[in-house]
């Protein structure tokens with residue numbers, strides 16, 4: 033006899049399958065060909081009308097900062113922290129944002145509601161316009177846009193279960209006195225795309241980047257943690273790369289579980305001593321890593337339980 037539980041499990045399975053098919057179909061549509069609304073300089077415009085001219089300082093000289101936020105059950109996780117970092121990034125780039133943080137928070141919520149995003153991504157973006165087209169951009173107008181869309185897992189969910197594989201990038205994070213390293217300035221991502229493309233061409237999912245001194249820094253869009261044999265967590269000191277919001281949350285979770293978290297400089301050859309590894313990030317969430325070049329790691333219970341607790345947190349926070 034088919035029980036109520038069987039039927040409801042079938043319902044959940046069917047719902048998830050439908051959602052996965054929808055997200056897969058959406059992935060095949062280029063981002064500029066989608067439909068909906070985008071918040072653009074204080075107005076809600078049609079997706080197709082959220083355009084810029086090709087002679088634009090943000091495009092030519094990377095005078096552009098952005099954020100990446102996740103929506104869980106219709107609410108943006110850690111919205112205020114993301115907006116604060118957006119404004120910090122802008123300030124570090126000498127960009128004066130023509131809105132208050134409260135206005136940007138409201139705009140993010142508004143566009144998520146208009147788009148009816150339940151579980152997805154939010155991309156606020158600030159850039160210099162077209163008034164001057166040279167290195168100096170003192171008179172350029174500052175533009176702000178916020179787009180949002182339904183979105184699933186950053187890494188393939190099947191790979192995520194087994195742990196993803198990383199290479200070690202030939203590109204290093206720049207020294208902290210060469211770039212505003214603690215921001216989400218677009219220019220910083222050039223090296224990430226180079227590294228990620230090289231990793232993918234070699235059959236890896238992502239790339240581990242070293243800092244300018246050869247210590248382990250982070251992945252191309254996520255922070256990294258290692259588990260030692262005695263269940264301590266080791267993670268690089270964020271002194272030349274982003275101290276992720278997820279990184280900080282996962283450290284809090286780990287400490288609340290009595291796990292010893294050690295922030296220190298880590299040399300790549302130390303990886304042979306570690307038994308576990310995972311990445312953290314808004315997009316990556318908590319993603320186990322099974323291999324970095326020749327170093328192998330296990331997807332152990334400690335990492336799975338941190339992942340479970342993070343998933344509970346992101347949904348509990350939104351319910352509060």
Ligand SMILES: Cc1ncc(COP(=O)(O)O)c(C=O)c1O
Pocket residue numbers: 100224250251252253254255274275276277278279312313314315
């Ligand atoms: C280069 C880089 N490092 C780390 C992170 C993780 O930061 P967060 O946890 O705030 O998303 C990100 C994502 O924003 C990133 O792009």
